[in-house]
Amino acid sequence: MQIDFQGSGLQGARPPPDADRQRMMWINADRVLYLGLLGEPTVRCFGGFSVYLSLRGTHRICVDGGDWQDCAVSVVPPYVRHRIVSGERMICNLLVEAETVDVAALPAHLRAGRGAVDAPAALQRMREALDILRRADNRRYASTAAFDEAFFGAPLRTRALDARVQAVLDRIKSDPNGHVSAQECAVAAHLSVSRFLHLFKAETGSPFRSFRTWQRARSLLYYVTQSSNLTDIALDAGYPDSTHFSHSIRQVYGLTPKSIFAGSRKLALYASGAGVPRLGYH
Structure with a gap:
Protein backbone atom coordinates (compact mmCIF):
# COMPACT_ATOMS: atom_id res chain seq x y z
CA MET A 1 0.00 0.00 0.00
CA GLN A 2 1.61 3.26 -1.12
CA ILE A 3 -0.72 5.76 0.48
CA ASP A 4 1.13 8.12 2.80
CA PHE A 5 -0.16 7.54 6.33
CA GLN A 6 2.35 10.00 7.85
CA GLY A 7 2.76 7.77 10.90
CA SER A 8 -0.97 7.64 11.66
CA GLY A 9 -0.75 4.06 12.97
CA LEU A 10 -4.34 3.45 11.85
CA GLN A 11 -3.77 0.71 9.31
CA GLY A 12 -4.75 -2.02 11.76
CA ALA A 13 -7.10 0.03 13.89
CA ARG A 14 -10.83 -0.49 14.31
CA PRO A 15 -12.87 2.05 12.31
CA PRO A 16 -14.32 4.85 14.44
CA PRO A 17 -18.03 4.59 15.37
CA ASP A 18 -19.03 7.11 12.72
CA ALA A 19 -17.05 5.46 9.90
CA ASP A 20 -20.20 4.80 7.87
CA ARG A 21 -20.93 8.51 7.89
CA GLN A 22 -17.49 9.55 6.64
CA ARG A 23 -18.05 10.96 3.18
CA MET A 24 -14.99 11.64 1.08
CA MET A 25 -13.62 12.01 -2.43
CA TRP A 26 -10.04 11.63 -3.64
CA ILE A 27 -9.41 12.95 -7.14
CA ASN A 28 -6.55 13.60 -9.54
CA ALA A 29 -6.49 14.00 -13.32
CA ASP A 30 -6.59 10.22 -13.95
CA ARG A 31 -8.68 8.68 -11.16
CA VAL A 32 -11.58 9.46 -8.83
CA LEU A 33 -12.70 7.74 -5.66
CA TYR A 34 -16.05 8.86 -4.31
CA LEU A 35 -17.54 7.56 -1.08
CA GLY A 36 -20.80 9.25 -0.28
CA LEU A 37 -24.47 9.67 -0.98
CA LEU A 38 -25.81 8.37 -4.28
CA GLY A 39 -29.02 10.37 -4.33
CA GLU A 40 -31.62 9.43 -6.93
CA PRO A 41 -29.89 9.88 -10.28
CA THR A 42 -31.66 9.40 -13.58
CA VAL A 43 -29.59 8.19 -16.53
CA ARG A 44 -25.90 9.05 -16.17
CA CYS A 45 -22.95 8.76 -18.54
CA PHE A 46 -19.30 9.08 -17.48
CA GLY A 47 -16.24 9.32 -19.70
CA GLY A 48 -14.21 6.78 -17.74
CA PHE A 49 -14.50 3.19 -16.61
CA SER A 50 -16.89 3.39 -13.67
CA VAL A 51 -16.78 0.86 -10.83
CA TYR A 52 -19.62 0.87 -8.29
CA LEU A 53 -18.91 -0.84 -5.00
CA SER A 54 -21.52 -1.50 -2.30
CA LEU A 55 -20.08 -1.14 1.18
CA ARG A 56 -21.78 -4.19 2.67
CA GLY A 57 -24.89 -5.12 0.73
CA THR A 58 -25.81 -4.75 -2.93
CA HIS A 59 -26.99 -2.24 -5.50
CA ARG A 60 -29.06 -2.49 -8.68
CA ILE A 61 -27.77 -1.33 -12.04
CA CYS A 62 -29.25 -1.00 -15.53
CA VAL A 63 -26.76 -0.50 -18.37
CA ASP A 64 -27.74 1.04 -21.69
CA GLY A 65 -31.43 0.27 -21.24
CA GLY A 66 -30.90 -3.42 -20.46
CA ASP A 67 -32.25 -5.49 -17.59
CA TRP A 68 -31.76 -4.45 -13.98
CA GLN A 69 -29.08 -6.48 -12.17
CA ASP A 70 -28.48 -6.90 -8.44
CA CYS A 71 -24.82 -7.03 -7.36
CA ALA A 72 -22.14 -5.96 -4.89
CA VAL A 73 -19.83 -4.63 -7.60
CA SER A 74 -20.54 -3.44 -11.12
CA VAL A 75 -18.57 -1.92 -14.00
CA VAL A 76 -19.74 0.45 -16.72
CA PRO A 77 -17.54 1.17 -19.77
CA PRO A 78 -16.78 4.76 -20.80
CA TYR A 79 -19.57 6.81 -22.39
CA VAL A 80 -22.22 4.17 -21.72
CA ARG A 81 -25.53 5.36 -20.28
CA HIS A 82 -26.69 3.66 -17.10
CA ARG A 83 -28.89 3.91 -14.03
CA ILE A 84 -28.10 2.82 -10.49
CA VAL A 85 -30.05 2.36 -7.26
CA SER A 86 -28.27 1.57 -4.01
CA GLY A 87 -29.59 -0.64 -1.23
CA GLU A 88 -27.50 1.45 1.19
CA ARG A 89 -27.42 5.18 1.84
CA MET A 90 -23.79 5.47 0.71
CA ILE A 91 -21.88 3.89 -2.16
CA CYS A 92 -18.32 3.88 -3.45
CA ASN A 93 -17.66 4.86 -7.06
CA LEU A 94 -14.22 4.55 -8.69
CA LEU A 95 -13.49 6.25 -12.01
CA VAL A 96 -10.59 5.32 -14.29
CA GLU A 97 -10.04 7.71 -17.18
CA ALA A 98 -10.21 5.68 -20.38
CA GLU A 99 -7.41 7.47 -22.24
CA THR A 100 -4.93 6.68 -19.44
CA VAL A 101 -5.05 2.88 -19.66
CA ASP A 102 -4.26 0.11 -22.13
CA VAL A 103 -7.73 -1.45 -22.33
CA ALA A 104 -6.43 -4.83 -23.50
CA ALA A 105 -4.26 -5.10 -20.39
CA LEU A 106 -6.96 -4.20 -17.85
CA PRO A 107 -8.03 -6.74 -15.22
CA ALA A 108 -10.77 -8.95 -16.64
CA HIS A 109 -13.56 -7.48 -14.52
CA LEU A 110 -12.70 -3.97 -15.80
CA ARG A 111 -11.98 -4.91 -19.39
CA ALA A 112 -15.13 -6.98 -19.97
CA GLY A 113 -17.43 -5.60 -17.29
CA ARG A 114 -20.77 -4.25 -18.41
CA GLY A 115 -23.07 -4.20 -15.40
CA ALA A 116 -22.86 -6.73 -12.58
CA VAL A 117 -19.53 -8.56 -12.37
CA ASP A 118 -18.70 -11.78 -10.53
CA ALA A 119 -15.25 -11.01 -9.15
CA PRO A 120 -15.10 -11.96 -5.45
CA ALA A 121 -11.33 -11.48 -5.13
CA ALA A 122 -11.53 -8.01 -6.72
CA LEU A 123 -14.48 -7.13 -4.49
CA GLN A 124 -12.56 -8.13 -1.37
CA ARG A 125 -9.45 -6.19 -2.42
CA MET A 126 -11.41 -3.02 -3.16
CA ARG A 127 -13.35 -3.19 0.11
CA GLU A 128 -10.13 -3.72 2.07
CA ALA A 129 -8.42 -0.81 0.27
CA LEU A 130 -11.40 1.42 0.98
CA ASP A 131 -11.42 0.41 4.65
CA ILE A 132 -7.71 1.28 5.01
CA LEU A 133 -8.26 4.63 3.32
CA ARG A 134 -11.23 5.51 5.53
CA ARG A 135 -9.17 4.85 8.66
CA ALA A 136 -6.14 6.86 7.51
CA ASP A 137 -5.31 10.31 8.85
CA ASN A 138 -3.90 11.45 5.52
CA ARG A 139 -6.25 10.30 2.78
CA ARG A 140 -3.96 10.95 -0.15
CA TYR A 141 -2.30 8.58 -2.58
CA ALA A 142 1.19 9.52 -3.66
CA SER A 143 0.38 8.79 -7.31
CA THR A 144 -2.07 7.20 -9.72
CA ALA A 145 0.06 4.05 -9.59
CA ALA A 146 -0.32 3.93 -5.80
CA PHE A 147 -4.09 4.21 -6.13
CA ASP A 148 -4.14 1.40 -8.70
CA GLU A 149 -1.93 -0.78 -6.52
CA ALA A 150 -4.38 -0.41 -3.65
CA PHE A 151 -7.63 -1.03 -5.54
CA PHE A 152 -6.58 -3.21 -8.49
CA GLY A 153 -3.53 -5.02 -7.17
CA ALA A 154 -1.02 -3.39 -9.54
CA PRO A 155 -0.58 -0.16 -11.52
CA LEU A 156 -2.81 -0.25 -14.60
CA ARG A 157 -0.74 -0.26 -17.78
CA THR A 158 -0.78 3.12 -19.47
CA ARG A 159 -1.93 3.55 -23.04
CA ALA A 160 0.74 4.42 -25.61
CA LEU A 161 -0.53 7.48 -27.46
CA ASP A 162 0.56 9.53 -30.43
CA PRO A 257 -25.96 20.77 -9.80
CA LYS A 258 -28.14 21.83 -6.86
CA SER A 259 -28.65 18.19 -5.83
CA ILE A 260 -24.95 17.39 -6.21
CA PHE A 261 -23.90 20.29 -4.01
CA ALA A 262 -26.59 19.53 -1.42
CA GLY A 263 -25.35 15.94 -1.17
CA SER A 264 -21.73 17.10 -0.79
CA ARG A 265 -22.15 19.33 2.27
CA LYS A 266 -20.34 16.93 4.58
CA LEU A 267 -17.92 15.62 1.97
CA ALA A 268 -14.18 15.76 2.64
CA LEU A 269 -12.38 16.49 -0.63
CA TYR A 270 -8.76 15.52 -1.33
CA ALA A 271 -7.51 16.78 -4.70
CA SER A 272 -4.09 16.80 -6.30
CA GLY A 273 -2.26 17.07 -9.61
CA ALA A 274 -3.05 18.81 -12.87
CA GLY A 275 -6.41 20.46 -13.38
CA VAL A 276 -7.01 21.40 -9.73
CA PRO A 277 -8.53 24.90 -9.49
CA ARG A 278 -6.96 27.28 -6.98
CA LEU A 279 -9.40 26.53 -4.19
CA GLY A 280 -8.99 25.58 -0.54
CA TYR A 281 -8.81 21.78 -0.22
CA HIS A 282 -7.70 19.36 2.47
Whole structure:
Protein backbone atom coordinates (compact mmCIF):
# COMPACT_ATOMS: atom_id res chain seq x y z
CA MET A 1 0.00 0.00 0.00
CA GLN A 2 1.61 3.26 -1.12
CA ILE A 3 -0.72 5.76 0.48
CA ASP A 4 1.13 8.12 2.80
CA PHE A 5 -0.16 7.54 6.33
CA GLN A 6 2.35 10.00 7.85
CA GLY A 7 2.76 7.77 10.90
CA SER A 8 -0.97 7.64 11.66
CA GLY A 9 -0.75 4.06 12.97
CA LEU A 10 -4.34 3.45 11.85
CA GLN A 11 -3.77 0.71 9.31
CA GLY A 12 -4.75 -2.02 11.76
CA ALA A 13 -7.10 0.03 13.89
CA ARG A 14 -10.83 -0.49 14.31
CA PRO A 15 -12.87 2.05 12.31
CA PRO A 16 -14.32 4.85 14.44
CA PRO A 17 -18.03 4.59 15.37
CA ASP A 18 -19.03 7.11 12.72
CA ALA A 19 -17.05 5.46 9.90
CA ASP A 20 -20.20 4.80 7.87
CA ARG A 21 -20.93 8.51 7.89
CA GLN A 22 -17.49 9.55 6.64
CA ARG A 23 -18.05 10.96 3.18
CA MET A 24 -14.99 11.64 1.08
CA MET A 25 -13.62 12.01 -2.43
CA TRP A 26 -10.04 11.63 -3.64
CA ILE A 27 -9.41 12.95 -7.14
CA ASN A 28 -6.55 13.60 -9.54
CA ALA A 29 -6.49 14.00 -13.32
CA ASP A 30 -6.59 10.22 -13.95
CA ARG A 31 -8.68 8.68 -11.16
CA VAL A 32 -11.58 9.46 -8.83
CA LEU A 33 -12.70 7.74 -5.66
CA TYR A 34 -16.05 8.86 -4.31
CA LEU A 35 -17.54 7.56 -1.08
CA GLY A 36 -20.80 9.25 -0.28
CA LEU A 37 -24.47 9.67 -0.98
CA LEU A 38 -25.81 8.37 -4.28
CA GLY A 39 -29.02 10.37 -4.33
CA GLU A 40 -31.62 9.43 -6.93
CA PRO A 41 -29.89 9.88 -10.28
CA THR A 42 -31.66 9.40 -13.58
CA VAL A 43 -29.59 8.19 -16.53
CA ARG A 44 -25.90 9.05 -16.17
CA CYS A 45 -22.95 8.76 -18.54
CA PHE A 46 -19.30 9.08 -17.48
CA GLY A 47 -16.24 9.32 -19.70
CA GLY A 48 -14.21 6.78 -17.74
CA PHE A 49 -14.50 3.19 -16.61
CA SER A 50 -16.89 3.39 -13.67
CA VAL A 51 -16.78 0.86 -10.83
CA TYR A 52 -19.62 0.87 -8.29
CA LEU A 53 -18.91 -0.84 -5.00
CA SER A 54 -21.52 -1.50 -2.30
CA LEU A 55 -20.08 -1.14 1.18
CA ARG A 56 -21.78 -4.19 2.67
CA GLY A 57 -24.89 -5.12 0.73
CA THR A 58 -25.81 -4.75 -2.93
CA HIS A 59 -26.99 -2.24 -5.50
CA ARG A 60 -29.06 -2.49 -8.68
CA ILE A 61 -27.77 -1.33 -12.04
CA CYS A 62 -29.25 -1.00 -15.53
CA VAL A 63 -26.76 -0.50 -18.37
CA ASP A 64 -27.74 1.04 -21.69
CA GLY A 65 -31.43 0.27 -21.24
CA GLY A 66 -30.90 -3.42 -20.46
CA ASP A 67 -32.25 -5.49 -17.59
CA TRP A 68 -31.76 -4.45 -13.98
CA GLN A 69 -29.08 -6.48 -12.17
CA ASP A 70 -28.48 -6.90 -8.44
CA CYS A 71 -24.82 -7.03 -7.36
CA ALA A 72 -22.14 -5.96 -4.89
CA VAL A 73 -19.83 -4.63 -7.60
CA SER A 74 -20.54 -3.44 -11.12
CA VAL A 75 -18.57 -1.92 -14.00
CA VAL A 76 -19.74 0.45 -16.72
CA PRO A 77 -17.54 1.17 -19.77
CA PRO A 78 -16.78 4.76 -20.80
CA TYR A 79 -19.57 6.81 -22.39
CA VAL A 80 -22.22 4.17 -21.72
CA ARG A 81 -25.53 5.36 -20.28
CA HIS A 82 -26.69 3.66 -17.10
CA ARG A 83 -28.89 3.91 -14.03
CA ILE A 84 -28.10 2.82 -10.49
CA VAL A 85 -30.05 2.36 -7.26
CA SER A 86 -28.27 1.57 -4.01
CA GLY A 87 -29.59 -0.64 -1.23
CA GLU A 88 -27.50 1.45 1.19
CA ARG A 89 -27.42 5.18 1.84
CA MET A 90 -23.79 5.47 0.71
CA ILE A 91 -21.88 3.89 -2.16
CA CYS A 92 -18.32 3.88 -3.45
CA ASN A 93 -17.66 4.86 -7.06
CA LEU A 94 -14.22 4.55 -8.69
CA LEU A 95 -13.49 6.25 -12.01
CA VAL A 96 -10.59 5.32 -14.29
CA GLU A 97 -10.04 7.71 -17.18
CA ALA A 98 -10.21 5.68 -20.38
CA GLU A 99 -7.41 7.47 -22.24
CA THR A 100 -4.93 6.68 -19.44
CA VAL A 101 -5.05 2.88 -19.66
CA ASP A 102 -4.26 0.11 -22.13
CA VAL A 103 -7.73 -1.45 -22.33
CA ALA A 104 -6.43 -4.83 -23.50
CA ALA A 105 -4.26 -5.10 -20.39
CA LEU A 106 -6.96 -4.20 -17.85
CA PRO A 107 -8.03 -6.74 -15.22
CA ALA A 108 -10.77 -8.95 -16.64
CA HIS A 109 -13.56 -7.48 -14.52
CA LEU A 110 -12.70 -3.97 -15.80
CA ARG A 111 -11.98 -4.91 -19.39
CA ALA A 112 -15.13 -6.98 -19.97
CA GLY A 113 -17.43 -5.60 -17.29
CA ARG A 114 -20.77 -4.25 -18.41
CA GLY A 115 -23.07 -4.20 -15.40
CA ALA A 116 -22.86 -6.73 -12.58
CA VAL A 117 -19.53 -8.56 -12.37
CA ASP A 118 -18.70 -11.78 -10.53
CA ALA A 119 -15.25 -11.01 -9.15
CA PRO A 120 -15.10 -11.96 -5.45
CA ALA A 121 -11.33 -11.48 -5.13
CA ALA A 122 -11.53 -8.01 -6.72
CA LEU A 123 -14.48 -7.13 -4.49
CA GLN A 124 -12.56 -8.13 -1.37
CA ARG A 125 -9.45 -6.19 -2.42
CA MET A 126 -11.41 -3.02 -3.16
CA ARG A 127 -13.35 -3.19 0.11
CA GLU A 128 -10.13 -3.72 2.07
CA ALA A 129 -8.42 -0.81 0.27
CA LEU A 130 -11.40 1.42 0.98
CA ASP A 131 -11.42 0.41 4.65
CA ILE A 132 -7.71 1.28 5.01
CA LEU A 133 -8.26 4.63 3.32
CA ARG A 134 -11.23 5.51 5.53
CA ARG A 135 -9.17 4.85 8.66
CA ALA A 136 -6.14 6.86 7.51
CA ASP A 137 -5.31 10.31 8.85
CA ASN A 138 -3.90 11.45 5.52
CA ARG A 139 -6.25 10.30 2.78
CA ARG A 140 -3.96 10.95 -0.15
CA TYR A 141 -2.30 8.58 -2.58
CA ALA A 142 1.19 9.52 -3.66
CA SER A 143 0.38 8.79 -7.31
CA THR A 144 -2.07 7.20 -9.72
CA ALA A 145 0.06 4.05 -9.59
CA ALA A 146 -0.32 3.93 -5.80
CA PHE A 147 -4.09 4.21 -6.13
CA ASP A 148 -4.14 1.40 -8.70
CA GLU A 149 -1.93 -0.78 -6.52
CA ALA A 150 -4.38 -0.41 -3.65
CA PHE A 151 -7.63 -1.03 -5.54
CA PHE A 152 -6.58 -3.21 -8.49
CA GLY A 153 -3.53 -5.02 -7.17
CA ALA A 154 -1.02 -3.39 -9.54
CA PRO A 155 -0.58 -0.16 -11.52
CA LEU A 156 -2.81 -0.25 -14.60
CA ARG A 157 -0.74 -0.26 -17.78
CA THR A 158 -0.78 3.12 -19.47
CA ARG A 159 -1.93 3.55 -23.04
CA ALA A 160 0.74 4.42 -25.61
CA LEU A 161 -0.53 7.48 -27.46
CA ASP A 162 0.56 9.53 -30.43
CA ALA A 163 2.63 12.42 -29.07
CA ARG A 164 0.38 14.97 -30.78
CA VAL A 165 -2.74 13.53 -29.16
CA GLN A 166 -0.99 13.27 -25.79
CA ALA A 167 -0.14 16.95 -25.98
CA VAL A 168 -3.80 17.79 -26.57
CA LEU A 169 -4.90 15.58 -23.67
CA ASP A 170 -2.39 17.24 -21.37
CA ARG A 171 -3.59 20.66 -22.43
CA ILE A 172 -7.28 19.91 -21.83
CA LYS A 173 -6.74 18.05 -18.56
CA SER A 174 -4.52 20.80 -17.16
CA ASP A 175 -7.28 23.33 -17.84
CA PRO A 176 -10.59 21.45 -18.31
CA ASN A 177 -12.55 24.68 -17.98
CA GLY A 178 -10.82 26.24 -20.98
CA HIS A 179 -12.36 26.60 -24.42
CA VAL A 180 -9.78 24.94 -26.64
CA SER A 181 -11.22 24.08 -30.04
CA ALA A 182 -10.53 21.25 -32.46
CA GLN A 183 -9.23 23.87 -34.89
CA GLU A 184 -6.62 25.08 -32.38
CA CYS A 185 -5.54 21.54 -31.59
CA ALA A 186 -5.31 20.61 -35.26
CA VAL A 187 -3.09 23.61 -35.95
CA ALA A 188 -0.84 22.74 -33.01
CA ALA A 189 -0.59 19.16 -34.29
CA HIS A 190 0.10 20.32 -37.89
CA LEU A 191 -2.96 18.41 -39.13
CA SER A 192 -6.18 19.25 -40.90
CA VAL A 193 -9.21 19.37 -38.59
CA SER A 194 -10.71 16.22 -40.10
CA ARG A 195 -7.44 14.33 -39.79
CA PHE A 196 -6.96 15.49 -36.22
CA LEU A 197 -10.48 14.42 -35.19
CA HIS A 198 -9.96 11.01 -36.78
CA LEU A 199 -6.60 10.56 -35.07
CA PHE A 200 -7.92 11.68 -31.70
CA LYS A 201 -10.77 9.16 -31.73
CA ALA A 202 -8.54 6.37 -33.00
CA GLU A 203 -6.00 6.99 -30.23
CA THR A 204 -8.33 7.62 -27.28
CA GLY A 205 -11.49 5.75 -28.25
CA SER A 206 -13.52 8.93 -27.74
CA PRO A 207 -14.64 11.72 -30.07
CA PHE A 208 -12.89 15.00 -29.30
CA ARG A 209 -16.11 16.81 -28.42
CA SER A 210 -17.26 14.04 -26.05
CA PHE A 211 -13.91 14.04 -24.28
CA ARG A 212 -13.90 17.81 -23.87
CA THR A 213 -17.50 17.76 -22.57
CA TRP A 214 -16.66 15.02 -20.07
CA GLN A 215 -13.54 16.78 -18.80
CA ARG A 216 -15.48 19.98 -18.19
CA ALA A 217 -18.25 18.13 -16.34
CA ARG A 218 -15.64 16.15 -14.39
CA SER A 219 -14.01 19.38 -13.24
CA LEU A 220 -17.20 20.14 -11.29
CA LEU A 221 -16.03 17.55 -8.74
CA TYR A 222 -13.30 19.95 -7.62
CA TYR A 223 -15.95 22.54 -6.69
CA VAL A 224 -18.58 20.47 -4.85
CA THR A 225 -17.55 21.52 -1.34
CA GLN A 226 -17.49 25.22 -2.20
CA SER A 227 -20.19 27.58 -0.93
CA SER A 228 -20.10 29.89 -3.95
CA ASN A 229 -23.19 30.77 -5.95
CA LEU A 230 -23.94 28.10 -8.58
CA THR A 231 -23.97 30.73 -11.33
CA ASP A 232 -20.44 31.75 -10.39
CA ILE A 233 -19.32 28.12 -10.28
CA ALA A 234 -20.87 27.55 -13.73
CA LEU A 235 -18.79 30.39 -15.15
CA ASP A 236 -15.65 29.25 -13.33
CA ALA A 237 -16.16 25.74 -14.73
CA GLY A 238 -16.30 27.07 -18.28
CA TYR A 239 -20.05 27.03 -18.95
CA PRO A 240 -21.58 30.05 -20.71
CA ASP A 241 -24.57 30.31 -18.37
CA SER A 242 -26.40 28.50 -15.56
CA THR A 243 -28.99 26.94 -17.89
CA HIS A 244 -26.36 25.28 -20.06
CA PHE A 245 -24.48 24.28 -16.90
CA SER A 246 -27.50 22.59 -15.33
CA HIS A 247 -28.43 20.73 -18.52
CA SER A 248 -24.89 19.49 -19.18
CA ILE A 249 -24.29 18.33 -15.61
CA ARG A 250 -27.61 16.49 -15.49
CA GLN A 251 -26.74 14.71 -18.77
CA VAL A 252 -23.51 13.40 -17.20
CA TYR A 253 -24.39 12.76 -13.55
CA GLY A 254 -28.15 12.22 -13.74
CA LEU A 255 -28.49 14.90 -11.05
CA THR A 256 -28.88 18.65 -11.05
CA PRO A 257 -25.96 20.77 -9.80
CA LYS A 258 -28.14 21.83 -6.86
CA SER A 259 -28.65 18.19 -5.83
CA ILE A 260 -24.95 17.39 -6.21
CA PHE A 261 -23.90 20.29 -4.01
CA ALA A 262 -26.59 19.53 -1.42
CA GLY A 263 -25.35 15.94 -1.17
CA SER A 264 -21.73 17.10 -0.79
CA ARG A 265 -22.15 19.33 2.27
CA LYS A 266 -20.34 16.93 4.58
CA LEU A 267 -17.92 15.62 1.97
CA ALA A 268 -14.18 15.76 2.64
CA LEU A 269 -12.38 16.49 -0.63
CA TYR A 270 -8.76 15.52 -1.33
CA ALA A 271 -7.51 16.78 -4.70
CA SER A 272 -4.09 16.80 -6.30
CA GLY A 273 -2.26 17.07 -9.61
CA ALA A 274 -3.05 18.81 -12.87
CA GLY A 275 -6.41 20.46 -13.38
CA VAL A 276 -7.01 21.40 -9.73
CA PRO A 277 -8.53 24.90 -9.49
CA ARG A 278 -6.96 27.28 -6.98
CA LEU A 279 -9.40 26.53 -4.19
CA GLY A 280 -8.99 25.58 -0.54
CA TYR A 281 -8.81 21.78 -0.22
CA HIS A 282 -7.70 19.36 2.47
